[in-house]
Amino acid sequence: MRLRFNQLQAQLARGLAPVYLLCGEEPFQLDEAARLIRAAARKAGFAEREVLDQDGGFDWNALGAAADALSLFSTRKLIELRLGGARIGKEGGAAVREYCARPCADNLLLILAPGLERKELKARWVGAVEECGAVLQVWPLKGRELEQWVEQRLRAAGFAPASGVAALLAERAEGNLLAASQEIEKLRLLGEPGPLGLDDLLGTLADSARFDLFALTDAALAGDRARVQRIIAVLRAEGSAESLVLWVLARELRMLAEAAEAVARQQSPAKVLAAHRVPRPRVPVVERALRARSSGQLHGLLRRCAEADLAIKGLAPGDPWQRLAAIADDLARGDAH
Secondary structure, eight states: OEEOGGGHHHHHHHOOOSEEEEEESOHHHHHHHHHHHHHHHHHTTOOEEEEEEEOTTOOTHHHHHHHHSOOSSOSOEEEEEEEOSSOOHHHHHHHHHHHHHSOOTTEEEEEEETTOOGGGGGSHHHHHHHHHSEEEEEOOOOHHHHHHHHHHHHHHTTEEEOTTHHHHHHHHHTTOHHHHHHHHHHHHHHSOSEEEOHHHHHHHHHHSSSOOHHHHHHHHHTTOHHHHHHHHHHHHHTTOOHHHHHHHHHHHHHHHHHHHHHHHTTOOTHHHHHHTTOOGGGHHHHHHHHHTSOHHHHHHHHHHHHHHHHHHTTSSOSOHHHHHHHHHHHHHHTTOO
16 A cells, blocks of 8 residues: 555554554654554563665675574564665565565564665555555645645644644744754744634744754844844854855845835736745734835845855855844845834
8 A cells, every 4th residue: 555644643553564664854754653653562561673784795695594593582573674775676666576475463564665766666565565555655845735744733732723834943943854843843842722813823933942044034134233133143042054044045135126126117026925935923014014125125235245255155255144143134124224
């Protein structure tokens, strides 16, 4: 059978399959799927775990030997086969097909293949796994799918998120599920379960010990120059990479410059904001910022970002942090200076 990540828990509740193949390009979901399967295996009595790391010199006879060997500590064993390449080759494919042809009820085979090529999913050995057990692919979540994932995680943590909360967290995480999960865990530690509105979210994030990078652009668009400088100071003290701070500033400025050009052409900036995936709750903030900042100023700040990049690389004089602080401050000041 083929599974999606959100189908895995229901499938495990119905009963373990003899073989699982986990593959795809999203490491957080891949790791979480593996943890769910391991936990279900322990609960079902698979108390021993044997790990096989496949590399260039791997002996595929080890898979059959692991399957045939009696467990030393229990009657049931989890065999974890970690594939190190994009393909497993003829010998590897034959070994997996042979295993699937005669699965043992006292063994559970978990195959982890994060780097597996998509075309390898059409190989005969994958078909054997699909017929015998389950194949689960995980790919990066985007757009509405990412928002739904964030909302599900918030609800699982005991929160009842208001409209826009999941979208804001998804935007901050930029598709990084680990970062989103960490933000939700931070909310759980800092706040009480129950309703979670945008004001609650922003207040909780502001009260946390660490300013995140996106708080910098939020403060700049709000015109809060004091907070901008405070965030810059904290980021510098924490050892944040100048290149990451520059990336966040430049990303925001590119979006604003494109939107300002649309306004100058007497067009709505809505298409630009949608293309940059600006969450709905943030749109009024951006629109207010556009009214206070011209296209010329925004393009000038982008040119200064290029100069800051050279300073970060040691190709131009000046302290990169001072350049970044000045750019952020002028973005906060708008055109009224």
